[in-house]
Amino acid sequence: MSEKTYVKRYSALARANHWVTAISLVLLALSGMALFHPSLYFLTGLFGGGANVREFHPWIGLVLAISFLGLFVRFWKLNLWERNDNVWLARLRSVLAGREEDLPEMGKYNAGQKMVFWLMSILIIALFFSGVVLWDAKHEWMATTLGLTFTIEQSRIAVLVHAIAAVIAIVVWIVHVYAAIWVKGTLSAMVKGEVTGGWGWRHHRRWLREEVGKTAKGNPPAE
Numbered sequence: 489m490s491e492k493t494y495v496k497r498y499s500a501l502a503r504a505n506h507w508v509t510a511i512s513l514v515l516l517a518l519s520g521m522a523l524f525h526p527s528l529y530f531l532t533g534l535f536g537g538g539a540n541v542r543e544f545h546p547w548i549g550l551v552l553a554i555s556f557l558g559l560f561v562r563f564w565k566l567n568l569w570e571r572n573d574n575v576w577l578a579r580l581r582s583v584l585a586g587r588e589e590d591l592p593e594m595g596k597y598n599a600g601q602k603m604v605f606w607l608m609s610i611l612i613i614a615l616f617f618s619g620v621v622l623w624d625a626k627h628e629w630m631a632t633t634l635g636l637t638f639t640i641e642q643s644r645i646a647v648l649v650h651a652i653a654a655v656i657a658i659v660v661w662i663v664h665v666y667a668a669i670w671v672k673g674t675l676s677a678m679v680k681g682e683v684t685g686g687w688g689w690r691h692h693r694r695w696l697r698e699e700v701g702k703t704a705k706g707n708p709p710a711e
């Protein structure tokens with residue numbers, strides 16, 4: 489049997505950044521659902537009671553916002569839309585059937601991954617700003633230190649925006665995790681930081697060509 493070759497996909501720092509983001513989103517979803525509806529109040533048990541959830545949720549939100557900003561700065565350029573992404577989308581049937589030979593060669597990310605990236609970016613901005621309006625602490629230091637006060641009308645809009653953005657973010661998150669598991673060998677990118685050459689050839693051939701070209705020239709592999 490031939491030896492597998494491995495290609496670096498993420499640095500340790502990029503992976504740590506990703507997993508802080510992932511863990512904070514899961515904690516936010518659980519604590520947010522606990523606050524959302526009485527039927528989900530039992531979830532407060534995970535955080536040691538309702539008062540804790542109320543206190544922790546916004547702070548975890550701050551961690552998510554800062555951490556996602558890190559991912560955004562790292563990856564926004566690689567997620568810019570290209571003409572080939574339209575072709576990939578138009579051939580979604582081939583994507584779902586695993587007929588990758590019908591698809592154009594992809595760079596580091598395909599159109600589906602790029603859509604997850606931009607949707608999450610928009611949703612986290614919406615969650616962050618609506619969350620700031622809703623943060624109870626606004627009655628104290630937000631008003632005195634930051635001079636931030638909000639009207640009841642603004643709070644009402646914020647509740648709506650926050651809830652809608654949260655539901656969409658959870659759906660996008662499920663799609664992201666499903667895709668990461670469904671495309672075999674992808675999880676290893678975020679766990680070990682590397683993928684097999686075969687995975688790169690099959691799913692992100694242009695990226696693989698570029699990486700191989702870089703190492704051949706003696707340059708370090710990309711982020």
Ligand code: HEM
Nearest residue numbers: 509510513559563597601602605608665668674675677678
């Ligand atoms: C806990 C569940 C999660 C799992 C199992 C997971 C898994 C993965 C995997 C395997 C990759 C590598 C994909 C590749 O290199 O082709 C990845 C990339 C990425 N993930 Fe996650 N992830 C999770 C949660 C999240 C969350 C909550 C966010 C953001 C809010 C997120 C944002 C990203 C981003 C931005 C990338 C880089 C891809 C891009 O920029 O388009 N992930 N994830």
